[in-house]
Amino acid sequence: xxxxxxxxxxxxxxxxxxxxxxxxxxxxxxxxxxxxxxxxxxxxxxxxxxxxxxxxxxxxxxxxxxxxxxxxxxxxxxxxxxxxxxxxxxxxxxxxxxx
Numbered sequence: 001x002x003x004x005x006x007x008x009x010x011x012x013x014x015x016x017x018x019x020x021x022x023x024x025x026x027x028x029x030x031x032x033x034x035x036x037x038x039x040x041x042x043x044x045x046x047x048x049x050x051x052x053x054x055x056x057x058x059x060x061x062x063x064x065x066x067x068x069x070x071x072x073x074x075x076x077x078x079x080x081x082x083x084x085x086x087x088x089x090x091x092x093x094x095x096x097x098x099x
Contacts, residue, residue, distance in 0.1 A: 017096075024095040026052045026064055029088050033068050037075040047071075061088060 030051030034044035050067075057063040065084050072079045 021092065021095040021098075022055070023052055024098065025088060025092040026055050028091045028095065029064065029068070029084070032087060032091070033072055033079075033084075036072060036077045036079070061085065064088070 027048045030048030031044055033051070034040075034047040037047075039047055051064060054063050054067045055061075065081055065088070068084050069079060069081060
């Protein structure tokens with residue numbers, strides 16, 4: 001394998017790891033929000049899966065953050081955008097550690 005092939009392989013692996021970590025981060029973020037809304041068990045898990053799917057609507061975190069803001073506000077648990085983003089950053093660090 002040439003150095004170029006190795007770099008390409010490493011880049012592809014890194015992208016895959018980030019993609020998986022992002023999905024795990026969004027699930028944990030969804031569970032966090034579900035807890036704030038009083039959802040538990042299967043309801044919380046289903047909500048977290050909805051948040052994971054929301055990430056595919058638009059590039060970046062915009063879709064997830066605004067879905068969470070809307071849902072939390074509707075549940076009477078208004079949460080600022082920066083709070084959700086900060087929580088997401090924290091969860092991303094944790095999920096990247098998990099590999």
